[in-house]
Amino acid sequence: xxxxxxxxxxxxxxxxxxxxxxxxxxxxxxxxxxxxxxxxxxxxxxxxxxxxxxxxxxxxxxxxxxxxxxxxxxxxxxxxxxxxxxxxxxxxxxxxxxxxxxxxxxxxxxxxxxxxxxxxxxxxxxxxxxxxxxxxxxxxxxxxxxxxxxxxxxxxxxxxxxxxxxxxxxxxxxxxxxxxxxxxxxxxxxxxxxxxxxxxxxxxxxxxxxxxxxxxxxxxxxxxxxxxxxxxxxxxxxxxxxxxxxxxxxxxxxxxxxxxxxxxxxxxxxxxxxxxxxxxxxxxxxxxxxxxxxxxxxxxxxxxxxxxxxxxxxxxxxxxxxxxxxxxxxxxxxxxxxxxxxxxxxxxxxxxxxxxxxxxxxxxxxxxxxxxxxxxxxxxxxxxxxxxxxxxxxxxxxxxxxxxxxxxxxxxxxxxxxxxxxxxxxxxxxxxxxxxxxxxxxxxxxxxxxxxxxxxxxxxxxx
Numbered sequence: 001x002x003x004x005x006x007x008x009x010x011x012x013x014x015x016x017x018x019x020x021x022x023x024x025x026x027x028x029x030x031x032x033x034x035x036x037x038x039x040x041x042x043x044x045x046x047x048x049x050x051x052x053x054x055x056x057x058x059x060x061x062x063x064x065x066x067x068x069x070x071x072x073x074x075x076x077x078x079x080x081x082x083x084x085x086x087x088x089x090x091x092x093x094x095x096x097x098x099x100x101x102x103x104x105x106x107x108x109x110x111x112x113x114x115x116x117x118x119x120x121x122x123x124x125x126x127x128x129x130x131x132x133x134x135x136x137x138x139x140x141x142x143x144x145x146x147x148x149x150x151x152x153x154x155x156x157x158x159x160x161x162x163x164x165x166x167x168x169x170x171x172x173x174x175x176x177x178x179x180x181x182x183x184x185x186x187x188x189x190x191x192x193x194x195x196x197x198x199x200x201x202x203x204x205x206x207x208x209x210x211x212x213x214x215x216x217x218x219x220x221x222x223x224x225x226x227x228x229x230x231x232x233x234x235x236x237x238x239x240x241x242x243x244x245x246x247x248x249x250x251x252x253x254x255x256x257x258x259x260x261x262x263x264x265x266x267x268x269x270x271x272x273x274x275x276x277x278x279x280x281x282x283x284x285x286x287x288x289x290x291x292x293x294x295x296x297x298x299x300x301x302x303x304x305x306x307x308x309x310x311x312x313x314x315x316x317x318x319x320x321x322x323x324x325x326x327x328x329x330x331x332x333x334x335x336x337x338x339x340x341x342x343x344x345x346x347x348x349x350x351x352x353x354x355x356x357x358x359x360x361x362x363x364x365x366x367x368x369x370x371x372x373x374x375x376x377x378x379x380x381x382x383x384x385x386x387x388x389x390x391x392x393x394x395x396x397x398x399x400x401x402x403x404x405x406x407x408x409x410x411x412x413x414x415x416x417x418x419x420x421x422x423x424x425x426x427x428x429x430x431x432x433x434x435x436x437x438x439x440x441x442x443x444x445x446x447x448x449x450x451x452x453x454x455x456x457x458x459x460x461x462x463x
Contacts, residue, residue, distance in 0.1 A: 021193035021414040022214035023145040023186070027056045027073060029207045054272045055381065056201060056209055057164065059105070061143035062154070063112030070105040071167035073211065074270035075199070075244055075391060076378075078170035078181050079125055081133060081155025082107040089160045104164040109156060114141050116151075123155035123176075125166075133157035142182065144213070147191035153179040166270075169197065171393055173242040183393055186213055194415040195393040196422075199269060201385045203405040215414040221388035221401035221427040226324030230396040234264060241396050244268070248377060251280065252318040254287040263376045267389055267398065271380030274333070278367035290363050293349040301363035302350060308334035308361070319383065324400050328386040335362040390422050397422065404428050 056073045062082060069082050083090055083106040090103035109115045118137035126132040135158035142152045172181055186192045192214030200220040201209040210217075216225070228246040232239045247262040258280055276284075281301070285292070290301040307315070308331040317328040338346055338360055346360045354360055364382050379387075390399030399422035413423050 021416070022212060022412055023147050023191055024210060024212045024217075024410075024412065025058055025145045027058050027201070027209040027211055029056050029201070029204060029209065030054060056269055058167070058211070060167075062107055063109070063140050064114040065111070066141075066143055067107055067112070068105055069107050069165055071165045072270065073169065073199075074166050074268070075169045076266060076268035076270040077125070077127075077166065077168040078172065078175035079155055079168045079179070080152070080166065080182050081123065081125065081135075081157055081168075082165040083133075083157045083160050083162070084109065084135065087133075087135070087157050087160045089157075089163060102163060107156070107165075109138065109140075112140055116140065118153065123157070125155065125176075127162075131162045133160040133162055135159065137179075144182070144186065144191065147186070147189075149182060149185045149189055149191060152182060152185050169269075169391070170244065171242055171396075173240055183213070193417040194419055196390060196415050198388065198390040198399070199384065200388055200403060200407075201269070201381060202403070202407075204385060206406060212412065215412050216390055216399070216423055216425070217407075218411045218413060218425045218427045219407045219409055220404050222404050222430040223401055223427055224424060225388075225390060225399035225401045225422055225427075226321065227422055228321055228323075228398045228400060230398065231264060244391060244398060246321065246398055249320045249322050251276075251284075252316075252320065253284050254315055256287055257320075258283055260377065265377040265379060267379050267384065267387075267391075269381060269384060271378050272382070273364050273366060273380045274383050275366055275376075275378035275380070277376045281363075281365050281367040284365065285363060288363070289353075291350045291353050293346070301365070302346060302354075302360050303334060303363050304354075304357035305334060305336050305359040305361040306357070308336065317383075319379070321400065326383070326387045326400065326402055328383055332382045332385065333364040335364045337362065388427075392422060395420055401427055402430065 057070055058073060059068050059070050061067065062069045071080070071082075083103060085106045085108045087103070087106060090106050109117075116139045118139055120136050121134075123137045124132075124134045133155065135156045137153060138156050139151045139153055142149045142154070168175070168181065169183060170181070172178060172184055175181055180188070183195050183197065187195050194214055196215070197211055197213045198216050198220075199209070199211050200217065210220075230241045230243075231245050231247060233242040233245060236242055244267050245264045246267070248260050248265040249262065250260055251258045260280070263277065284290075285301045285303075288303050288307060290303040292299045292301055294300070310330055315330045317330065317333060319326045319328070336359065343360055347354045347357075350360065386403050388401045388403045392398065404427065407428070413425050415423065
């Protein structure tokens with residue numbers, strides 16, 4: 001079975017106008033049918049039956065002559081890799097009763113004159129959404145926004161169940177054997193002056209975003225950027241900072257403040273949804289009137305779709321980092337992806353609580369086991385679309401501000417080599433995030449691509 005997807009074809013990622021020492025590359029989003037997790041301890045049974053791609057992507061050129069390869073942008077991991085043309089995901093038919101995957105733009109090493117095999121059989125990545133890839137390491141040229149990054153270390157997947165390459169933009173400390181990341185080599189080869197990049201995912205309605213290497217764009221955020229120092233990974237016994245982890249003070253929902261106790265919080269473009277401790281998800285579900293139902297082996301929360309239309313400011317999700325609060329409209333967490341044909345079955349599971357609901361939607365949150373998970377909070381794409389985030393790998397800090405949806409033009413400020421602070425340039429005037437969006441209240445374009453065509457998943461579980 002195949003799934004109808006909506007993909008904005010932006011073509012090859014080419015640099016837009018940027019100041020010296022910066023490279024701007026467009027991103028495009030794709031509606032997927034899973035809760036995709038690239039780097040967190042998350043196990044979602046029923047809602048993860050169909051592991052097709054969802055997230056933000058860019059197309060880069062790899063090899064000589066250049067081959068266009070699609071990459072999933074992932075700030076939660078540091079290794080960058082591609083599927084080989086003979087990778088299993090590209091050559092084997094998927095099981096009829098399983099996820100129907102389609103290989104995306106694999107790489108053919110035999111046609112690249114600059115391909116150098118590094119290590120046989122030592123490339124191996126495993127993500128906790130139970131996907132994985134194994135193969136060889138190699139070095140080759142990668143072109144990013146018109147800039148050539150020479151001798152980049154890449155994984156060549158031969159055994160893989162992931163449809164596209166992964167562009168790992170995490171810290172070098174998290175990379176396999178300390179191999180240089182793409183960000184490292186962009187600095188080394190002079191493409192950018194500083195190991196910094198900023199991410200603007202924009203409203204999902206635009207189906208696009210941008211990543212700016214080496215600088216910030218003041219047209220894409222409101223007010224000023226707040227600086228958040230990175231904190232050590234709890235798994236690192238030596239206290240090494242390995243991930244883009246920060247402390248978050250609290251989350252406010254429906255006017256109620258929920259203390260997050262400064263739990264390590266990962267900002268991760270590789271996650272399509274937001275992951276919170278089980279206790280927080282339970283409290284938020286009560287505030288929203290959500291009901292718990294079981295699909296397959298795992299319970300999930302469902303809510304009234306009408307909540308996505310609510311313009312009450314108290315219904316916003318407010319993420320408080322101490323020196324900056326990011327406000328996310330409720331529609332980002334109310335997922336209308338259960339088709340009418342499956343509504344009756346879901347309502348029967350919910351019971352009388354859903355009698356007054358306009359329609360049943362999914363709650364765009366999930367939880368992890370407190371015993372096994374670290375970090376316990378992962379802020380994924382449904383949070384990041386409302387935030388403009390600057391990832392400073394050199395000074396181990398983040399900059400964060402409220403995102404400006406559908407910005408007009410660009411004003412790029414480069415970050416100089418050796419700079420120790422994120423620029424404090426003022427962004428555009430601050431406005432209510434809800435006014436940034438179409439006020440029509442149409443839920444069908446809700447900012448939550450992780451759940452598209454999820455009813456097919458339900459049927460696979462129930463029938």
